[in-house]
Structure formats: C-alpha cells, structure tokens
Amino acid sequence: MALSAVWAFVEESEGAPGTLGLELLTKAAQLADRAEAIYLGTGSDDAFAALGAHGAKKVFHLDAGEVLPSAPVAAAIAELIEQHRPDLILFGQSYTDRDVAGRLSARLGSSVVSNAVDVSHGDDGLTVTNEIFGGTQLVSTRFTGDAPYLVVVRPKSFPAQPTDESTPEVVTVDLPQADPSAGRIVESHAEEREGPQLEDAAVVVTGGRGLGSAEAYQLIEDLAKALGAASGATRAIVDSGWVPYAKQVGQTGKTVKPDVYIAAGVSGAMQHLVGMKDSKIIVAINKDPEAPIFGVADLGVVGDVHKVVPKLIEALGQR
Amino acid sequence: MQVVVCVKQIPDPASPSKLDPDTHLMVRPNDQVLDDTDRYGVEMGLQVAAATEGTLTLLSMGPAGSLQGIRQALAMGADKAVVIDDEALKGADALTTARVLAAAAQREGFDLLIAGTESTDGYSGVVPQQIAELLDVPALTYANHVEVEGSTVRIHRQTDRGYDLVEASTPALVSVTAGVVEPRYPTFKGIMDAKKKPIDQLAAADLDAEIDVDQQVVEVSPAPERQAGEKIEDGGDAHLRIVELLERAKVI
Numbered sequence A: 001m002a003l004s005a006v007w008a009f010v011e012e013s014e015g016a017p018g019t020l021g022l023e024l025l026t027k028a029a030q031l032a033d034r035a036e037a038i039y040l041g042t043g044s045d046d047a048f049a050a051l052g053a054h055g056a057k058k059v060f061h062l063d064a065g066e067v068l069p070s071a072p073v074a075a076a077i078a079e080l081i082e083q084h085r086p087d088l089i090l091f092g093q094s095y096t097d098r099d100v101a102g103r104l105s106a107r108l109g110s111s112v113v114s115n116a117v118d119v120s121h122g123d124d125g126l127t128v129t130n131e132i133f134g135g136t137q138l139v140s141t142r143f144t145g146d147a148p149y150l151v152v153v154r155p156k157s158f159p160a161q162p163t164d165e166s167t168p169e170v171v172t173v174d175l176p177q178a179d180p181s182a183g184r185i186v187e188s189h190a191e192e193r194e195g196p197q198l199e200d201a202a203v204v205v206t207g208g209r210g211l212g213s214a215e216a217y218q219l220i221e222d223l224a225k226a227l228g229a230a231s232g233a234t235r236a237i238v239d240s241g242w243v244p245y246a247k248q249v250g251q252t253g254k255t256v257k258p259d260v261y262i263a264a265g266v267s268g269a270m271q272h273l274v275g276m277k278d279s280k281i282i283v284a285i286n287k288d289p290e291a292p293i294f295g296v297a298d299l300g301v302v303g304d305v306h307k308v309v310p311k312l313i314e315a316l317g318q319r
Numbered sequence B: 001m002q003v004v005v006c007v008k009q010i011p012d013p014a015s016p017s018k019l020d021p022d023t024h025l026m027v028r029p030n031d032q033v034l035d036d037t038d039r040y041g042v043e044m045g046l047q048v049a050a051a052t053e054g055t056l057t058l059l060s061m062g063p064a065g066s067l068q069g070i071r072q073a074l075a076m077g078a079d080k081a082v083v084i085d086d087e088a089l090k091g092a093d094a095l096t097t098a099r100v101l102a103a104a105a106q107r108e109g110f111d112l113l114i115a116g117t118e119s120t121d122g123y124s125g126v127v128p129q130q131i132a133e134l135l136d137v138p139a140l141t142y143a144n145h146v147e148v149e150g151s152t153v154r155i156h157r158q159t160d161r162g163y164d165l166v167e168a169s170t171p172a173l174v175s176v177t178a179g180v181v182e183p184r185y186p187t188f189k190g191i192m193d194a195k196k197k198p199i200d201q202l203a204a205a206d207l208d209a210e211i212d213v214d215q216q217v218v219e220v221s222p223a224p225e226r227q228a229g230e231k232i233e234d235g236g237d238a239h240l241r242i243v244e245l246l247e248r249a250k251v252i
C-alpha cells in the first residue's frame, strides 16, 4: 500500500512559509505523489510559490487573524480530512502546530506521535522514529488505527529542499466562526533580534547556569559577537529570567545544527542535548570533569568559564 | 474559582530509567515522585485559588504507587486529589491519557484547568490540548504569565519571537511553562496536613473514558553514538586550542 496523499502543516513566519513547515513539506513530497500544504497565515503569491517549490501540489489556505487559531483550525482541518482523506499529516514540534495537532487528534479520535525525528513508509505500513534518553535510543512506533495518522516532527529532522517549480492550486478555506471569548490574541510582543538567528547560524555559543549570574551572560554575547555567532541558553537560565526564552536550545527550545557549537557552563542534560547534539563540532567548557556535556564534545575544556572565555574573546579580537 | 491541576507522578529522574526490552514500556519503580514540571502548575493553581477564594483539586493518572508525588502536591496546599490507576491504562498513549483526565475533570467540575506544557518522562506535549478539545474549552497554552480577572483568563503565550497576550473566558485550560511562578516548598504543617487530605482513587470504569491505543512501539534500538573527542584541563591556555579548532573548522 503506497501513500496517496500526505499533508504538511505550514505556519507563516514573517510573511513567508516557516522553515519547519517547508521541511515537512519536502518530506511529504518524498513520501507521496500528492503532497499538499495546510498553510496558516495571511498568504501571498510568493508564499504559495514557495510552497509549490517545496512540493505542494495544492495549498489549503487558512487565515485565523486575531482569533486563537488552534480550535477553529483543527475544526477546519477535520472537515478537509472528511473531503480529501489524506493518509498522513505532518506537524512541526512548535507551539501552534502542537496545539492544532493535539486538538485535531482529540477531535478525530486518532492517536498522535510527537517528537518524531523520522517517518518512513514500507510494506508493513508507516513507521515513526523517536529519540529517547537524550538521543541515545531510537524508538520505532507504528500506527494500528485508521488514517489519517498524525505525527509531530522535531525541527531540522529533514532538510527543506526546493525541487519543483510548479504553481500549486490554492484553496481558500473558511474557518468556522469562533466566539472571541473562546480565545483571542490581544497583542503580540516581538523581542529585538540582532545578529544571526539561532536556527541558521554557522556558530552558536550557549551559556548555562555555570555562568553564575545574569550579568555574566554578557560573556556569551561578547564571544558570539567576536565569532559572528548566535547566542543561546539552557532552560535553567531562561527560567531564572537571565535571558529571553527565544534563546533556549533543547527539547522545548530550538534545535540547532551549526558547524560549531560552544557550550559554556552547561551541564549537558538530556533535554539540552537533543537540541544540539547533531552540531558538526561541539566545544564544551565546564569546571566539572564529569559533566555529561563532555560525552558529546569534540573538544572538552575542564576549566572556569570566567577564565577561559575572556581569554578566548581577547585572542579572537587580536586576529 | 474551582481550579483543577493535572499532575503526573513519575519515576524519580535521579534514578536511571529504562525500557522493558519485551514490552517496550517504561519500567517504573514504586518510589514515584511529583513531576518537577508540575510544581509550577500547582503553584499557579494555588495562587489563583487563593485570589478567588476557590479550591484546588489535583488530577493524576497512572500507577498510584505510594502516592508520594500526590502528597508532595497536597503538602504544597492543594485541597484534594483524584487518582486514576488502572491496569487497563498501562501503556496509555497521549489521547487515552487525555480522555481519562478530561472525564475526571468533568466529573469534578472546574472553572480553570491547569496542566504543564510537557511532562518530564512522556513529553508528548499534546495532552493539555487534547483535554481542551474533548471538553470543548479554550486552551491558553505555553503560559509564562497568568492573570485571572473575573471570568477572564489572560496569559503571555510564548512564541518564537517573544510572546502574545492572549485571553479567553472560563471555563478554560491553561498550560504553564516552568518559570511561570516560583513554586513554594511544603511547610512542616503542610506535610502533616497532607496526610489527612482526601485522595479519591478511581478505576477507568468509574469514568466511562474510551481506552483505545492506536499506536504500538515495535522496536527500540541504540542510536548511532557520537564519539567524545579530547578532554583537556585548562592550565591557562586552553583558549588557544579552541582558536585552533575554530580555524580548522573554517569559521574564523
């Protein structure tokens, strides 16, 4: 049994399809002849063309506006499923995707597998791969119920590759009327973003609780600046309010795969490792020789961040 | 306001976890503890209950064990707990878990239902949204700030860029991130009082929730291992080795 139609949920990000969604769409096009996108956002010809280029034959366009999207979007997708019967729907491990996938799963009574890193299809059906225990073990799961199968995939599990130049058919889907009391977005706050972004930087410098204080995070910023790198953080220091959440790397933060990842004062907890262990080269600076981060580091420096990092910044400055 | 908080008991993360090679299920020691992530939901719930002169009920599904984790949350100040423990729920997926919790929440009644954004051991991260859909209530998710004013719940919902201010009317579900509030430590009196608080233990049949798991783990295998490289002691010039490596990687 081959897959006939696979859908990818693609969220708009700053006017264009988000990278995670394009990764899913690329994968959908590899799994089935009929790859189609569910696109959530304002939409534009350029956006639809980008979806077509990544394999979408058809785009179902939904725009939620100020309404909290998850409930009406899940309801609309449930209707589309009735009409079009896809085999599989791929969502990304991100906020709105998770909300929609969760609600849709409950609505359809279909199981959902989240945190997937791979999806494959063979003679014995669809297999979803998950990583557990910080990525040291792989778990394969199979669906036993009826399609459509719902899978939530971690970022950067597949590359986003434009292949096709075709213009997709765009179907505008009206959302069911939602009562504002059922959830509305009153206002959006965006943090200032400067320098390279975590997800696409060639070098990432991350600080953890080992820095000792919020002020000491400046060391990480300075090192990142000297390297043209993006600065990241562990959840421990995000939760402590030292840096904004947008910097968090790990299971519940961003997934990064830079050429070089430098972790300073980071212990290397499982939930941190899953977000960075696929970096090409990992450098760790930690004063505890037993810190788990050394288990994945190509170069581990047993030392004090307050000694090593300032010297490193200085040496880079002199070049 | 009637506040209900979903909390999970999990094997102590300090003791190494493993999967049963035959059943592919998590091997759970009996010394279960409160999922650390759920302390934030409990604290949030206590604050809302106190501000609205309401009550706080805990909901938990899973092996009850010695109920140590539930007592931890009761000791923080929750009024009572409902625990659903049933052999039939072994290996429950997220949707089955959500069905059971939704049925229990409905049975208790609530204005505000609180959950964590993801559990430490399961981290499906979809149970709260599934519960909200089953109960047809708004889900205000990934909250790192929560305010309740009359029947309006207003949160800061984390986004990739910052946060959205989002609001809805009760009854509603809120999923909270670690860091939303600072959880209190149980006092001695809290611990003593917790011993007398009611814990309602239910079976799946008491709730009329559908148990139907549509997914099956077929294999668990070791992932390709990343080899650790060199580890050096900083004697004052370790930074030079880092520079060397950066040069070789051609990023400087």
Ligand SMILES: Cc1cc2nc3c(=O)[nH]c(=O)nc-3n(C[C@H](O)[C@H](O)[C@H](O)COP(=O)(O)OP(=O)(O)OC[C@H]3O[C@@H](n4cnc5c(N)ncnc54)[C@H](O)[C@@H]3O)c2cc1C
Binding pocket: A207, A208, A209, A210, A211, A212, A233, A234, A235, A236, A237, A248, A249, A250, A251, A252, A253, A254, A264, A265, A266, A267, A268, A269, A270, A271, A272, A275, A285, A286, A287, A288, A291, A303, A304, A305, A306, B037, B118, B119, B120, B123
């Ligand atoms: C459901 C769930 C999701 C999670 N998601 C994430 C996530 O997305 N990302 C994430 O990062 N975490 C996540 N966590 C948290 C994770 O488990 C760890 O608690 C966290 O990563 C630890 O952060 P840390 O390394 O900064 O702090 P710690 O673990 O406290 O480590 C600090 C390190 O600094 C070292 N150190 C101290 N002083 C110095 C010094 N002067 N010089 C050098 N080294 C020093 C110490 O030896 C130690 O190894 C999650 C947890 C859960 C339960």
Ligand SMILES: Nc1ncnc2c1ncn2[C@@H]1O[C@H](COP(=O)(O)O)[C@@H](O)[C@H]1O
Binding pocket: B006, B007, B008, B009, B037, B038, B041, B059, B060, B061, B062, B094, B097, B101, B114, B115, B116, B117, B118, B119, B120, B122, B123, B124, B125, B126, B127, B128
């Ligand atoms: N078995 C359970 N019992 C009670 N609450 C749960 C259970 N499983 C999940 N939850 C709630 O749902 C949240 C998200 O869990 P999960 O979807 O497993 O990542 C948790 O933080 C809990 O608040």
